[in-house]
Amino acid sequence: MLFECRNISFRYPDAEDYVFRDLMLKVTEPGLYGIFGPSGVGKTSFAKIVTGGIRDFSGDIRTEHLNIFLYSYNLERLPGWSSVRRHIDKITPLSKNGLKTELIEAFGIHGYLTSRFSKLSLGQQNRVNLIRYLLQDFDLLIMDESLANVDELTKEEIILKIKETFPMACFFYISHNVVEVSRFCKQIYVFRDAHKQPQIQIVKGLDFSRGQQVEKKDQEIAMLEIMNAS
Amino acid sequence: MLLRRIYQFLIIYLLGLFLLLVIKYALNLSDYVIPGPVEIWETCRETLPRYFSDVMDTLSVAIIGQFISIVLAISIGVIGRQATWFGSFVKVAAYNFQAYPIVAIAPIVFILLGDGFISRLLIAAMICYFPLLLSVVGIMSEPISDIEHFYRITGRMRWQLEVKIRAFENLSKLTTVIAGSATLAMAGTIVAEFIAANAGIGYSIRIALYQSNLSKILVALFTIGVSLSVYQGMLEMAGYMINKRWKG
Amino acid sequence: MGGKLIKLIYTLPAVILISLFIKTENGFAAQxxxxxxxxxxxxxxxxxxxxxxxxxxxxxxxxxxxxxxxxxxxxxxxxxxxxxxxxxxxxxxxxxxxxxxxxxxxxxxxxxxxxINPLQWIHRTEKFNIQQIRDLKGKVIGVTYGGNDETIMRTLLAKEKIADNEVTLFSVRYDYTPFYQDKVDLWPVYRNSQGITIASKLRASGEEIGYVNPAELGVQFxxxxxxxxxxxxxxxxxxxxxxxxxxxxxxxxxxxxxxxxxxxxxxxxxxxxxxxxxxxxxxxxxxxxxxxxxxxxxxxxxxxxxxxxxxxxxxxxxxxxxxxxxxxxxxxxx
Incomplete structure (x- = not known):
């Protein structure tokens, strides 16, 4: 067991309805895990609970060998007073300079490193932002729609690169895109309303990696299972 | 920007003057109540150089006072931004202090510090610091979550960075408030001079009032307006250039 | 340019209104x-x-x-x-x-x-007495620049041809502290109002006071x-x-x-x-x-x-x- 949530219950102050009621989730090995579900079901709240952004919940979170949790999300911004390169350089530990070059290449952002963040497109901004997190020390990284607005080919390249580069880390990949979660994730945690029990249904993903063949039929089954579970 | 400020002031000033003269001639009032254009012009020729020098004196005090109040407001705003007991104490103390009207505090300042430069400076700073403080506290206590999140979750956030992010994100607001506070600093200095000082345009206005000389007051208002417009225009230009340079 | 003209047109009714208001007040009073x-x-x-x-x-x-x-x-x-x-x-x-x-x-x-003009100068009599204008020489004299007292004092000085450098004029505002601290020899007061208050304070501390009345020195204002x-x-x-x-x-x-x-x-x-x-x-x-x-x-x-x-x-x-x-x-x- 690497990570386990036991009987997590939570509701926002002054709210009548629970977001989570006795939520259970267990991760036993490193890899990319999908978090899927309709809007408002609590995916972001879950990410905040895991990374310490929300503390007034009940239940237990147990971890083994996982110490550093990070949470990145779509629409984060970099300060505008200097170029993307300067910001990335500033937050990169010396030991990760090689990794930085590698990721910049793989994420396809080399051409606009001299630009200010605000001048980039949304997809470019999300890629730059994600690189910042990947250059930090972490054991678990939650990516909350962190690749939104990135075209499908680049997105596939990025996800595969992450899986190759960080084989010992845990990733929670929050997405509304059933195709990508079913294709790239090891398991997909399908979040449902608090009044449904269990609140999370687990669906096995295809865990696609470079060089692997994926049968169209298998993908369709996984997608169907996800949709049925939600 | 600078020119626009000046001609906007001139339009307002001339309209005001025109209004006064219309009232004067419509009601057939003597030059004692509202001076005629010839008297205003003569007074202007006679007193403009002296008043200009007075207004420069006032403006220099106002600029230093404003600078002090900016430093003060930013310091208190930075401390007061924290949602801690000390932060809230600093804010409450700053607000309470401002609750006392300056005309009530000014005489005490003049008695304690004399009627020289320091008293004028202090009063100018006191008058313009509060709106600055309100803006700075407002800006500094409002997190820019989508930028700050990364630094916070990775443990890289320092107070200097936090202040820098919030200042940068609200740069236009800050420069507007600072340019606007120049008017307050000037008004504060003039009030101080009017009450008790021995120099500056406020002091000259006081003497003109003793002499019931409205033309001198009109000339004084003109010099104040022009110099303030130039100063504000320059502040706005500086703000624009900082914005342009910093934001790229 | 057209905008400015419109502004002017907008202000005219206001001018007329103000004029009418003042005129009305005047007319009303006369009737x-x-x-x-x-x-x-x-x-x-x-x-x-x-x-x-x-x-x-x-x-x-x-x-x-x-x-x-x-x-x-x-x-x-x-x-x-x-x-x-x-x-x-x-x-x-x-x-x-x-x-x-x-x-x-x-x-x-x-x-x-x-x-008699109540505007006079108070002073401590143990230090000096002003019998004639030339006694003002060398004194530190309070005046309100732009005020009547400045006019009167300058007339007194001019009458005896006392040059500016023969006296020290001290700018007076509402605060009497410089006089209480004896930094100023003569302080302008309204004899029948604040003169009484200042005199009573000085007398309470054992000091005798006198007044310089410009009329007695030949200046009637x-x-x-x-x-x-x-x-x-x-x-x-x-x-x-x-x-x-x-x-x-x-x-x-x-x-x-x-x-x-x-x-x-x-x-x-x-x-x-x-x-x-x-x-x-x-x-x-x-x-x-x-x-x-x-x-x-x-x-x-x-x-x-x-x-x-x-x-x-x-x-x-x-x-x-x-x-x-x-x-x-x-x-x-x-």
């Missing part, structure tokens, strides 16, 4: 002359005892006048109010009257309240007088006569030692901050300034003093040319 305002020069205190007395004891009402006595203050100017129609009678200092005349204001003086507008005088001469008689009768009665208690009680109602003992002294000094001798009738206009005041102002270039102030003096009391 209903029984309801009138009398604007004082300063706040309600012992120096306006006669004005308060007239109001409180029905001196106006019994003569068929409905007069509201209005407090003055540093920002008030009775002459301007006369011209704008907000007041019908007022109190103004001689320099105000002369300045107004030099700018064409239609103002007339109908009585002179103070026969007239102080407060009663004024009205030429229009009022021409359109309602009877009202003016009735008003001035009522007012001066009230002044006579208020300063009569027989009515001392009544006057003190009345002033005390308005001036609550001044201790009774100071009020008594203020009243006594006011009496000596308004009616310095039995043969002088209250309200008498000292034409020679007015002429000297005008000459002083002319010499000091406070007015550009002669105004012939004597033509604006209307002698109701002879």
């Amino acid at each position: 209903k002359s029984v309801q009138m305002n009398y604007r004082l020069k300063w706040l309600f205190n012992a120096s306006v005892v006669g004005d308060l007395y007239a109001d409180a004891n029905g001196f106006f009402k019994t003569r068929g006048l409905d007069v509201t006595v209005k407090e003055g203050g540093p920002e008030r100017d009775a002459i301007r109010e006369l011209e704008l129609g907000y007041a019908h009678f007022g109190v103004a200092s001689a320099d105000q009257v002369i300045r107004a005349l030099s700018k064409g204001a239609p103002v007339v003086v109908i009585a002179q309240l103070f026969q 007239v102080a407060n007088s009663i004024v009205t507008s030429k229009k009022m005088l021409m359109d309602h001469p009877e009202i003016v006569k009735t008003f001035i008689r009522a007012l001066l009768a009230a002044w006579e009665e208020s300063l009569d030692p027989a009515n001392r208690e009544k006057s003190l009680t009345l002033v005390g109602k308005f001036d609550k901050d001044t201790p009774r003992v100071h009020l008594e002294e203020q009243l006594a000094v006011t009496r000596s300034l308004v009616k310095p001798s039995l043969k002088i009738k209250i309200g008498s206009i000292d034409t020679q003093a007015w002429k000297q005041t005008e000459r002083i102002m002319l010499d000091q270039k406070l007015i550009p040319e002669r105004v012939h102030v004597e033509r604006a003096l209307k002698h109701y009391i002879r």
Whole structure:
């Protein structure tokens, strides 16, 4: 067991309805895990609970060998007073300079490193932002729609690169895109309303990696299972 | 920007003057109540150089006072931004202090510090610091979550960075408030001079009032307006250039 | 350019409206002359005892006048109010009257309240005495730059040809600390108001004080007088006569030692901050300034003093040319 949530219950102050009621989730090995579900079901709240952004919940979170949790999300911004390169350089530990070059290449952002963040497109901004997190020390990284607005080919390249580069880390990949979660994730945690029990249904993903063949039929089954579970 | 400020002031000033003269001639009032254009012009020729020098004196005090109040407001705003007991104490103390009207505090300042430069400076700073403080506290206590999140979750956030992010994100607001506070600093200095000082345009206005000389007051208002417009225009230009340079 | 023209067009109705409002006020006043305002020069205190007395004891009402006595203050100017129609009678200092005349204001003086100017210089007598103007040499003298006291002091100095570098002029504002600290030798005061307060404090600490009265050194500068507008005088001469008689009768009665208690009680109602003992002294000094001798009738206009005041102002270039102030003096009391 690497990570386990036991009987997590939570509701926002002054709210009548629970977001989570006795939520259970267990991760036993490193890899990319999908978090899927309709809007408002609590995916972001879950990410905040895991990374310490929300503390007034009940239940237990147990971890083994996982110490550093990070949470990145779509629409984060970099300060505008200097170029993307300067910001990335500033937050990169010396030991990760090689990794930085590698990721910049793989994420396809080399051409606009001299630009200010605000001048980039949304997809470019999300890629730059994600690189910042990947250059930090972490054991678990939650990516909350962190690749939104990135075209499908680049997105596939990025996800595969992450899986190759960080084989010992845990990733929670929050997405509304059933195709990508079913294709790239090891398991997909399908979040449902608090009044449904269990609140999370687990669906096995295809865990696609470079060089692997994926049968169209298998993908369709996984997608169907996800949709049925939600 | 600078020119626009000046001609906007001139339009307002001339309209005001025109209004006064219309009232004067419509009601057939003597030059004692509202001076005629010839008297205003003569007074202007006679007193403009002296008043200009007075207004420069006032403006220099106002600029230093404003600078002090900016430093003060930013310091208190930075401390007061924290949602801690000390932060809230600093804010409450700053607000309470401002609750006392300056005309009530000014005489005490003049008695304690004399009627020289320091008293004028202090009063100018006191008058313009509060709106600055309100803006700075407002800006500094409002997190820019989508930028700050990364630094916070990775443990890289320092107070200097936090202040820098919030200042940068609200740069236009800050420069507007600072340019606007120049008017307050000037008004504060003039009030101080009017009450008790021995120099500056406020002091000259006081003497003109003793002499019931409205033309001198009109000339004084003109010099104040022009110099303030130039100063504000320059502040706005500086703000624009900082914005342009910093934001790229 | 078109925008500016539109702005101008928008402002015109406002101008007309303001003009109409002031005009209306003026016209109203002229028609209903029984309801009138009398604007004082300063706040309600012992120096306006006669004005308060007239109001409180029905001196106006019994003569068929409905007069509201209005407090003055540093920002008030009775002459301007006369011209704008907000007041019908007022109190103004001689320099105000002369300045107004030099700018064409239609103002007339109908009585002179103070026969001796209360504006004098207080000093410590153990240090020196001022018997003649040349005794001022080497002294640190307080003046309010731009104020009457500066004009009077400069006249005194000029009279004896004392150069600027032979005295030290000290800028005076509301704070008396420099005088208490003995940094200034002579401090300008209104003899019948703050002069009493300062003197009592110094006497309490064992110091003897004296006053420099410019009139005794040959400089007469007239102080407060009663004024009205030429229009009022021409359109309602009877009202003016009735008003001035009522007012001066009230002044006579208020300063009569027989009515001392009544006057003190009345002033005390308005001036609550001044201790009774100071009020008594203020009243006594006011009496000596308004009616310095039995043969002088209250309200008498000292034409020679007015002429000297005008000459002083002319010499000091406070007015550009002669105004012939004597033509604006209307002698109701002879």
